[in-house]
Amino acid sequence: MMTMVDLTGLKAKALEEMESEGTLRVVVGMATCGQSAGARRVMETLKKDVAGLGLDNVKVAVTGCVGMCTYEPIVEVLQPGKKKVTYIRMDAEKTARVIQEHLKDGKPVLEYTVGHDHAGNLKNLEDLQFYAKQERIVLRNCGTINPENIHEYIARDGYAALRKALLEMTPETVIDEMKKSGLRGRGGAGFPTGLKWGFAAPNQADQKYIICNADEGDPGAFMDRSVLEGDPHSILEAMAIGGYAIGASKGYIYVRAEYPVAVERLKIAIAQAQEMGLLGRNIFGSNFSFDIEIRLGAGAFVCGEETALIASIEGKRGMSRNKPPFPAYKGLWGKPTVINNVETLANVAQIILKGADWFRSFGTEKSPGTKVFALGGKINNTGLVEVPMGITLREVIYDIGSGCPQGKAFKAVQTGGPSGGCITAADLDTPIDFDNLVAIGSMMGSGGMIVMDEDNCMVDIAKFFLDFTVDESCGKCTPCREGTKRMLEILDRIVAGEGTMQDLENLEDLAENIRLTSLCALGQTAPNPVMSTMKHFLDEYVAHVQDKKCPAGVCKALLGYMITADCKGCTKCKRVCPVDAITGEVKQLHVIDQALCIRCGACFNVCSFNAIARN
Amino acid sequence: MNDQSTCACSCGCITAEDPRFAELKSYIDSLDQNQGITMPVLQEAQRSFGYLPLEVQKFISENTGVPLAEIYGVATFYSQFAIEPKGRHHIGVCMGTACYVKGSQKVLDKLAEELKIKVGCTTADGRFTLEATRCLGCCGLAPCIMIDDDVFGKLDDISRIPDILGKYE
Numbered sequence: 001m002m003t004m005v006d007l008t009g010l011k012a013k014a015l016e017e018m019e020s021e022g023t024l025r026v027v028v029g030m031a032t033c034g035q036s037a038g039a040r041r042v043m044e045t046l047k048k049d050v051a052g053l054g055l056d057n058v059k060v061a062v063t064g065c066v067g068m069c070t071y072e073p074i075v076e077v078l079q080p081g082k083k084k085v086t087y088i089r090m091d092a093e094k095t096a097r098v099i100q101e102h103l104k105d106g107k108p109v110l111e112y113t114v115g116h117d118h119a120g121n122l123k124n125l126e127d128l129q130f131y132a133k134q135e136r137i138v139l140r141n142c143g144t145i146n147p148e149n150i151h152e153y154i155a156r157d158g159y160a161a162l163r164k165a166l167l168e169m170t171p172e173t174v175i176d177e178m179k180k181s182g183l184r185g186r187g188g189a190g191f192p193t194g195l196k197w198g199f200a201a202p203n204q205a206d207q208k209y210i211i212c213n214a215d216e217g218d219p220g221a222f223m224d225r226s227v228l229e230g231d232p233h234s235i236l237e238a239m240a241i242g243g244y245a246i247g248a249s250k251g252y253i254y255v256r257a258e259y260p261v262a263v264e265r266l267k268i269a270i271a272q273a274q275e276m277g278l279l280g281r282n283i284f285g286s287n288f289s290f291d292i293e294i295r296l297g298a299g300a301f302v303c304g305e306e307t308a309l310i311a312s313i314e315g316k317r318g319m320s321r322n323k324p325p326f327p328a329y330k331g332l333w334g335k336p337t338v339i340n341n342v343e344t345l346a347n348v349a350q351i352i353l354k355g356a357d358w359f360r361s362f363g364t365e366k367s368p369g370t371k372v373f374a375l376g377g378k379i380n381n382t383g384l385v386e387v388p389m390g391i392t393l394r395e396v397i398y399d400i401g402s403g404c405p406q407g408k409a410f411k412a413v414q415t416g417g418p419s420g421g422c423i424t425a426a427d428l429d430t431p432i433d434f435d436n437l438v439a440i441g442s443m444m445g446s447g448g449m450i451v452m453d454e455d456n457c458m459v460d461i462a463k464f465f466l467d468f469t470v471d472e473s474c475g476k477c478t479p480c481r482e483g484t485k486r487m488l489e490i491l492d493r494i495v496a497g498e499g500t501m502q503d504l505e506n507l508e509d510l511a512e513n514i515r516l517t518s519l520c521a522l523g524q525t526a527p528n529p530v531m532s533t534m535k536h537f538l539d540e541y542v543a544h545v546q547d548k549k550c551p552a553g554v555c556k557a558l559l560g561y562m563i564t565a566d567c568k569g570c571t572k573c574k575r576v577c578p579v580d581a582i583t584g585e586v587k588q589l590h591v592i593d594q595a596l597c598i599r600c601g602a603c604f605n606v607c608s609f610n611a612i613a614r615n
Numbered sequence: 616m617n618d619q620s621t622c623a624c625s626c627g628c629i630t631a632e633d634p635r636f637a638e639l640k641s642y643i644d645s646l647d648q649n650q651g652i653t654m655p656v657l658q659e660a661q662r663s664f665g666y667l668p669l670e671v672q673k674f675i676s677e678n679t680g681v682p683l684a685e686i687y688g689v690a691t692f693y694s695q696f697a698i699e700p701k702g703r704h705h706i707g708v709c710m711g712t713a714c715y716v717k718g719s720q721k722v723l724d725k726l727a728e729e730l731k732i733k734v735g736c737t738t739a740d741g742r743f744t745l746e747a748t749r750c751l752g753c754c755g756l757a758p759c760i761m762i763d764d765d766v767f768g769k770l771d772d773i774s775r776i777p778d779i780l781g782k783y784e
Contacts, residue, residue, distance in 0.1 A: 033755050036766035069755020219711035222752035257658070257695055258751060260764050295651075296658055298693030301749065315653030315681070317692040333650060376713030376754035383755055414712065448754075450712045464715055468749075474692075 007154065007163060014155035017059075024058045024103055025078040026050075029143060031065035031229045032261050037072035038091060045095040046075075050103065058103050061152075064230020066143030067384040068130060071114065074143075076124070077102060086114045086124040130381050130400055135362055135388045137370050138223070138346040142230030142384075147265050150272040153233040159278050161349035165241045166286040169352075174245040175201060178348070180356035182368040187213060187304070187341030188419065188445045189521070190367070190434035193348075196338055199328035200246040203336040208248035210239050211332065211339040213309060214255035214262070217301040218417035219468065220448030223372040224342035226384055228255065228262035231346070232269035236279065236292060238340075238348035243290045246338055251292040254309055257299065266294055301418075301472035305520050306339045308474065319474045320520035341446070343372055363389030367433035377414075377450035378404045387432075394428040397451060408453040412536065416445030418465045418472075419525035421532025422458070441532045443525070457554035458537040459544055463491040465529035473522065480523030483514040487530060495555040499545040507534065553614050559599045563590050566611035573603035573612065629670055635663050636674055643678050653681055653689055657696060666697040694749075702737040702744035704783045707761045711750025718771060719758040723747060725773040726760070729780060742783070 018025060026046060030039050043062070050058045066074050071088035075095065078084050085108050087098060094112050102108045110116050115123040125131060145152040153159070165174050179194030200208060212235055216224040228235065239251040255263055270292055273279040281289045295313050302308045303318040310332050312318040331337025347369060351359045360368045367389040373396065376382050380402040387396060397403065397413060404410050412422040421442035423430075430436050434444050452461065466488045475481045487510050493499045511527030518524045534541060543549050550558040563573070569587040581597045584590030592603070604612045629635075642659050646652050656679060660671050667690050676683040690696045708723045723734060726745055730738050737744040753759045756768025760779075767779055 032751075032766055033753050033768070036753060036756060036759070036768050069753075072755070216752060217749060219715075219750035220713045220754055221750070222754055225752040256752075258749070258761075295654065298654060298658065299695040299749065300693050312654065313651050315651040315689065316685070317688050374713075374754055376757060377716045382713075382757070417712065448712065450716060450754075452716055456716055461716070464712070468710075 007159060010151060010154050011157070014151035018152065018155055019080050021080060022057050023080065024055075026058060026060045026103070027063040027076050027078070027144075027146070028060070029064070029066050029072060029074040030062045031142075031226060032259070033065060033069050034072045034074065035261070039073040041092045042073050042075060042090050042095045045092045046099065049096060049099045053099065053104055055099075055103055061146040062148060063144060064142040064147050065139075065226040065384060066125060067139065067226075067386075068125065068128075068381065069383045070381060074125075077108075083122060084124045084126075085122055087112045088114050129402070130383070130385075133391065133395055133399055134386050135370050136386050137350055137359075137362070138227060138343055138372050139230070139384065139386045140350075141234065142226055145231065147230050147232055148268050150233060150269070150276065150278075153231070157353060158233055158349075159237055161352040162237050162240050162244075162278070163284050165244055165352055166284045166288055171201060171245045171247065174241065174352065177352060177356050178245070181351045181359040182356075182366075183344065183347055183351060183359065184367060184434060185341055186343035186347075186371065186446070188218075188416070188443065190444060193340060193344055196328060196340070197242060197245050199326070200248075200336045200338045203329055205335050207250065207333075207335050208246055209332045209335060209337040210242045210246065210248045210251040211309065211313070211337060212239055212251065212253040212255075212345055213304065213306070213339050213341045214253055214259075215297045215304045215309060216256060216259075216342070216446060217304045217472075218419075218446045218448050220376055220414075220417060220450045221374045221446045223374055223384055223447050225259050225262050226372075227342050227346050228259065229265055232262075232265045233273065234349055235266075235342060235345050236269055236273050238345035239292060240279065240283065240290045241348055241352060242338060242340065242345070244288050246336070248336075248338070249289050249291070251290065252295050252313055252332070253292060254295050254297060254303070254313060257296045263294065263296065270294070300474070301468070302474045302520075302522050305522055307520070309339065310337065317474070319476045320522070322519065343447070364431065364433050366435060371432065371444065371447060373447045373449045375401050375449050375451070378408065378453040378456070379451040380405050389433045390431045392429050392431055393423060396432070396449070397428070401451065404451065404453045408455065411452045411454055411456060412458065414442075414450045414452065414461070414529075415448065416443035416525075416528070417448050418468050419443060419521065419528055420445045421528045422452070422461070422536060424536045441535060443528070455552055455554070457550050457552035458533040458540050459491065459495055459550075460552075460554045462530045462533040463488070463495060466491060466526070469522065469526040473526075477517075477519035477523060479514045479517040480519065480526060483510055483518075484523070484526050486510055487514075487527065491530070494541065494544050495550075496557045497544070497548045497555075501542075501545060504534070504538075504541055504545065549615060553601075556599045559601070560594070560615050561592055561597060561599065561601070561604055562613045562615075563592055563603075564611050564613050565589070566609050568609050568611070570608065572606050572608065576602045576606050578602060629664065629668060631670070638663060639671075639674065640678055643675075652679060653686065657686070657690060661696055666700050668698070668700075700737070700741075702741050704743050704763055706743055706745050707748030707751070708746070709749075709751040709753070709757070709759050709761070710747045711752075711754060711757075713754035714750075714758040717757040722758050722760060722770050722773055722776070725776050726780075729776060743780070 028043050046060050073090045075087040075090050175197050183193045184190040300318045303312045305320045308318040308320040327337040363369045370386050372386045414422045427440045470484045473480045490503045567589045574582040581593045672686045758770050759768040
């Protein structure tokens with residue numbers, strides 16, 4: 001059993017260890033993205049050389065995702081009283097030099113850092129434009145603490161919120177605080193978390209459950225993975241607080257099997273919390289007992305839907321069912337159950353600790369707090385960004401994301417994944433919150449933000465999302481199972497150049513019916529990507545149907561390549577053609593045999609004289 | 616070929632004496648509750664056998680009391696369970712949105728060409744199974760693939776692919 005004294009003492013001890021005089025703390029970003037960029041080799045070099053040189057004052061630690069994927073592997077050196085140094089795009093050789101010159105001799109290696117001014121003053125990550133407009137509540141510990149060490153979490157006030165809730169608050173006051181904070185579910189729908197807890201609390205049952213929905217299936221979103229990999233204890237603490245509030249003694253984390261690093265870190269975190277008595281019986285000497293079990297998903301997008309998720313934990317096919325009864329009344333094994341998304345839970349401990357008013361100081365009236373977005377696609381700074389609600393899309397895409405690469409023109413941004421829609425340049429100044437995004441024909445979703453430029457075909461993108469939903473439909477209700485398939489067939493015809501204007505009308509008809517009659521949110525929102533691209537880019541659909549052309553040059557069946565009179569006969573295209581469809585002698589005009597051409601575009605990409613026309 | 620765990624027909628099929636059945640049995644017995652154990656048991660079986668042939672599904676049904684029809688229903692619903700044998704290494708090409716807009720289709724085509732198989736199939740030597748997968752959540756590294764538990768990112772340059780495949784035997 002732990003008391004207040006223990007937690008304070010542990011915090012002081014952990015802080016001393018992390019920040020004691022003369023200590024150099026070296027952290028390596030080892031989330032999935034860091035590891036695949038080569039962080040493991042950097043880590044090996046660090047461990048080997050630091051030990052080899054006998055640098056006893058250097059402490060090497062793993063950390064989670066810093067958020068700036070393009071700079072991985074990232075290594076940061078922290079020294080009390082000195083500015084943090086950020087090294088980017090590291091490898092084993094660079095690391096060896098940093099160890100010699102910086103860690104041993106005290107001179108940072110300027111050219112490997114994220115930047116410096118003329119006077120040689122170093123910049124670090126926080127000085128970048130990328131971070132200037134960010135506000136970190138959910139990601140506060142990601143990239144800072146070692147997720148595999150509970151002491152570092154405690155050093156950052158970890159488990160203090162749970163202690164406060166258990167010893168100073170009643171379940172009712174916890175729920176009231178959550179209601180007052182106005183926190184809305186970050187999984188996509190934006191339902192107020194306090195209300196959800198409030199529904200489950202009064203229901204009498206011998207057992208209730210808290211489930212953390214970590215089945216992040218939305219293509220293009222990875223904030224939940226980053227939180228689980230970078231700050232797993234924040235989720236455990238929030239689940240325990242939620243359990244106390246609604247009267248549940250058991251929690252499940254339903255996490256995707258595709259996230260092996262996250263699963264491993266969760267296992268470590270649960271074991272550490274149990275060992276210290278922060279999970280288990282009579283936590284902090286109170287009457288409250290709580291334990292958490294991990295359940296792995298097995299690759300089904302629909303299991304992100306709460307009733308399907310429950311079916312999956314029960315060991316059944318992940319199929320959704322009608323609501324009501326809502327899970328708060330009849331959920332897992334028929335017992336009252338609350339299901340919260342990872343990012344939602346990551347806010348909870350901070351709200352309890354600092355209060356609802358503090359939380360409401362971020363964001364907008366109806367959508368308080370922050371939102372994490374996974375910025376991806378055709379954008380310079382891909383990565384995870386956490387911004388206050390109410391910021392405009394333009395600020396996120398241009399100020400933080402720094403626009404489209406290679407000077408290409410911005411075309412649209414897709415939010416909400418397969419359930420959302422695309423937003424065009426006309427709406428870029430809309431302040432982002434749950435309600436505004438719905439008003440402009442998209443939705444918040446879980447926070448994927450995929451930027452598309454002039455080279456992306458919107459019909460192709462709509463088809464991509466529909467392809468996904470058709471594949472992931474659980475098959476229980478007819479509108480979703482059959483309707484989305486028919487829509488996909490129509491889109492297949494359109495991109496093949498066989499579409500008619502009647503097809504466009506049929507698409508709209510089908511979309512409306514599927515939206516109104518599907519059983520769960522997967523089906524109800526499945527037509528959104530098609531509807532929103534048709535609304536904003538109808539001319540592209542018409543070009544595919546009437547002119548048999550793909551304006552962005554993506555849909556292969558509608559493309560053709562021709563060599564123009566600008567050809568200098570350099571033979572470059574002839575050499576690169578994979579099917580030998582190009583003939584011509586040196587310094588003579590070359591010709592493409594249309595019967596052989598597979599429209600791969602290789603010739604178009606290599607021509608130095610703009611002599612190949614695409615239509 | 617006298618090893619009891621090897622079948623008489625030497626086709627590699629699984630016999631009742633296979634020691635992995637005993638391991639699976641002790642795993643089932645180790646679960647302290649009976650509620651909702653189907654998924655964890657199937658996941659353990661898939662990890663151990665590599666796939667879920669009918670013999671294994673029957674065995675699970677007999678030892679958990681869950682009807683075979685239900686086991687089969689679950690095994691065929693989730694994309695991670697396989698009823699057919701898979702290669703030694705599993706290649707998943709991310710078809711998430713970020714990867715898709717950055718050219719994951721080309722990566723998939725190149726892999727299919729290198730391995731001379733279609734998507735969803737296994738090479739004749741049983742070395743690789745090639746699949747298109749859901750978003751791997753590494754959108755910052757798009758386009759990316761996952762071989763077993765390793766992620767390879769920024770594959771815009773598809774000429775890197777043969778080297779990557781060479782790391783797996």
